[in-house]
Amino acid sequence: MSKFILALSFICTTFFVHSKQITVSVLTELNIEVANVVIYLTPKNPTPSNTSNEIAIMDQVNTQFLPHILAIQKDTQVRFPNSDSIKHHVYSFSTANTFELQLYKELHADPLLFSKLGYVELGCNIHDWMLGYIFVVDTPYFGKTDNKGNLTFDLPEGEYQLDIWHPRIQDDFSSLSKQLTLPGESEIKIILESPLLPDVNQYEEESGEFSDYE
Amino acid sequence: MKKNRANFLIMNKTLKWKIAIHSKTLPLFFLSLLTLSVDGLAVEVKGLVQLNYVKADEQSSWFDKDTGILAYSKDSANVQQAFIELSDNFSNGLSYAVVANYYQLGEQNVGISQAQVSYKPLSSNKLRWRGRVGFFYPKLSLENVDTGWLSPFTYTQSAVNSWVGEELRAVGLELTLYSPGRTRNSPVSWEFHGSLFKANDPLGTLISWRGFAMHDRQSLNNERVPFAPYPSVIQQDRIFHPNYVEPFHELDGNIGFYLGTHIEYYKQSTLRYYYYDNQANPLAVSQERLYAWRTKFHSLALQHKFDGNTRVLGQWLSGSSVMGERFVYIDFDAWYVMLSHKHKAHRISLRFDKFKVREDDIFPWDPNNSDGQGVTMAWRYDLDKNWQIGVEQHINWNSADIRATLSQDIEIDQQQSLAVLQYRW
Numbered sequence: 001m002s003k004f005i006l007a008l009s010f011i012c013t014t015f016f017v018h019s020k021q022i023t024v025s026v027l028t029e030l031n032i033e034v035a036n037v038v039i040y041l042t043p044k045n046p047t048p049s050n051t052s053n054e055i056a057i058m059d060q061v062n063t064q065f066l067p068h069i070l071a072i073q074k075d076t077q078v079r080f081p082n083s084d085s086i087k088h089h090v091y092s093f094s095t096a097n098t099f100e101l102q103l104y105k106e107l108h109a110d111p112l113l114f115s116k117l118g119y120v121e122l123g124c125n126i127h128d129w130m131l132g133y134i135f136v137v138d139t140p141y142f143g144k145t146d147n148k149g150n151l152t153f154d155l156p157e158g159e160y161q162l163d164i165w166h167p168r169i170q171d172d173f174s175s176l177s178k179q180l181t182l183p184g185e186s187e188i189k190i191i192l193e194s195p196l197l198p199d200v201n202q203y204e205e206e207s208g209e210f211s212d213y214e
Numbered sequence: 215m216k217k218n219r220a221n222f223l224i225m226n227k228t229l230k231w232k233i234a235i236h237s238k239t240l241p242l243f244f245l246s247l248l249t250l251s252v253d254g255l256a257v258e259v260k261g262l263v264q265l266n267y268v269k270a271d272e273q274s275s276w277f278d279k280d281t282g283i284l285a286y287s288k289d290s291a292n293v294q295q296a297f298i299e300l301s302d303n304f305s306n307g308l309s310y311a312v313v314a315n316y317y318q319l320g321e322q323n324v325g326i327s328q329a330q331v332s333y334k335p336l337s338s339n340k341l342r343w344r345g346r347v348g349f350f351y352p353k354l355s356l357e358n359v360d361t362g363w364l365s366p367f368t369y370t371q372s373a374v375n376s377w378v379g380e381e382l383r384a385v386g387l388e389l390t391l392y393s394p395g396r397t398r399n400s401p402v403s404w405e406f407h408g409s410l411f412k413a414n415d416p417l418g419t420l421i422s423w424r425g426f427a428m429h430d431r432q433s434l435n436n437e438r439v440p441f442a443p444y445p446s447v448i449q450q451d452r453i454f455h456p457n458y459v460e461p462f463h464e465l466d467g468n469i470g471f472y473l474g475t476h477i478e479y480y481k482q483s484t485l486r487y488y489y490y491d492n493q494a495n496p497l498a499v500s501q502e503r504l505y506a507w508r509t510k511f512h513s514l515a516l517q518h519k520f521d522g523n524t525r526v527l528g529q530w531l532s533g534s535s536v537m538g539e540r541f542v543y544i545d546f547d548a549w550y551v552m553l554s555h556k557h558k559a560h561r562i563s564l565r566f567d568k569f570k571v572r573e574d575d576i577f578p579w580d581p582n583n584s585d586g587q588g589v590t591m592a593w594r595y596d597l598d599k600n601w602q603i604g605v606e607q608h609i610n611w612n613s614a615d616i617r618a619t620l621s622q623d624i625e626i627d628q629q630q631s632l633a634v635l636q637y638r639w
Contacts, residue, residue: 093338128394
């Protein structure tokens with residue numbers, strides 16, 4: 001029992017001592033926060049792969065992909081349910097994963113495995129305005145910025161490469177990459193040089209309500 | 215021998231003219247497609263039934279061979295709409311859709327209103343194409359956007375699209391070149407449509423003699439639409455045409471065409487322009503004395519959504535139609551503007567229609583001038599995803615010179631009230 005308590009306290013001490021919190025913010029050249037940016041930190045000393053067995057979800061709701069951008073770790077399976085009462089025909093021509101899925105209402109397609117890194121652009125061959133993304137990273141430390149353009153991580157001490165991705169960012173992504181050593185800075189700001197591409201998300205706000213050829 | 219050959223040629227020509235859309239060909243074709251698809255993937259079945267109680271106008275309808283421009287003649291309970299749509303999509307980009315309807319009103323109660331096979335290859339290009347063949351509507355209406363070409367706004371449709379539903383359908387091929395805005399990071403999407411079609415030669419008959427009407431009765435394949443027995447139309451010493459039209463006939467072998475373009479700003483604002491010309495030979499006449507009417511028109515439809523709940527839409531139609539050696543020649547114009555607002559499960563729509571037909575032909579004893587205007591207001595409420603209730607009030611003021619030939623008043627006011635229960639699945 002005493003050995004167990006000793007081990008537990010060692011683990012806790014290790015965790016609390018070595019875990020560091022950092023907050024990453026993404027801002028445009030006009031200092032406007034950018035939401036939904038994928039941020040991922042890849043450790044310099046690779047950690048053992050600990051991909052969870054959870055299945056990620058890319059749903060279709062009101063003829064939109066939900067979420068618009070889904071970030072996942074490599075070798076994660078993604079399920080494509082269809083919450084609409086109409087069918088969808090989801091496809092991707094991206095090199096990271098090329099596929100097509102017929103999504104009938106009330107029928108469930110098998111989940112797909114995403115093993116290649118990079119972004120996968122999704123479309124629907126029935127509803128041309130639908131557009132979604134899956135971004136595949138090779139680290140367990142990733143997430144998306146909130147509406148204020150912020151994302152907070154709890155990370156073990158060590159060296160990391162910080163990268164970001166978003167479909168509207170025109171800057172060269174490698175130029176936005178940063179090397180980090182933890183402990184170190186706890187707040188990191190990434191300011192984009194080029195303006196964002198136009199926000200075509202308005203397509204989703206005004207998507208078709210009626211089932212025929214609107 | 216020569217005589218036999220000549221007879222054969224005449225028969226052959228008659229057969230060719232009479233092909234139209236053979237009543238049995240379409241159902242058989244799509245039944246075989248359905249059988250094929252059942253082996254492959256699940257067929258998607260959608261359906262809708264609307265039951266109504268109508269408080270009708272005193273003036274009887276063209277369905278009762280009278281001169282009213284509203285569909286119902288008596289206060290009554292009716293099956294207003296009933297249809298099943300079968301469709302399926304295949305991974306190679308092929309899909310099909312068939313709409314089979316039941317109507318209580320009219321001479322043909324069961325039939326097909328749309329049947330098409332489409333091909334839309336998967337593409338990541340900014341410029342894409344797709345095509346369809348079959349028996350279909352050009353996509354010129356922004357009003358008829360619900361399944362089965364119904365309007366989700368009012369029950370009694372605009373004069374423009376009531377006419378499209380009763381007399382217009384393409385039996386042919388449509389090719390579309392299009393570019394979705396999202397693929398170009400642009401708010402603007404566009405489509406360009408071109409079609410070659412047959413079997414719509416009598417188009418224009420109803421608006422020339424009866425005038426524009428307002429209803430939701432779509433004509434079915436091989437359908438016959440009646441109208442009043444105007445003496446100038448039916449008498450042997452006059453035009454000598456039956457008091458009905460079968461709109462989906464091929465009478466002269468000519469191929470018609472239409473061209474259309476759609477431009478969208480996001481999904482917020484939409485413009486659709488079409489030019490339609492059935493290229494009919496107005497001298498062609500069938501054995502039952504149906505004429506080919508050379509009918510051509512422009513259609514411009516616009517819609518703007520102020521937000522997700524409120525929209526304004528409208529359409530303007532302008533064209534001409536001629537039959538025989540200018541026995542009948544008309545210019546027609548019709549337009550509507552509609553405001554529709556959705557609040558939770560409620561939708562309220564208000565539409566104003568105006569329409570006019572003016573003649574310029576050789577027979578003064580066959581007066582074809584008609585015009586009118588109408589207001590339609592509907593409230594529809596979704597009880598759940600299957601059930602909907604609604605009420606509608608319609609009123610119009612219309613005039614048709616040809617009523618004088620039946621000793622009726624040229625000008626009449628009409629009104630109609632509807633209460634509708636709808637179930638869809």
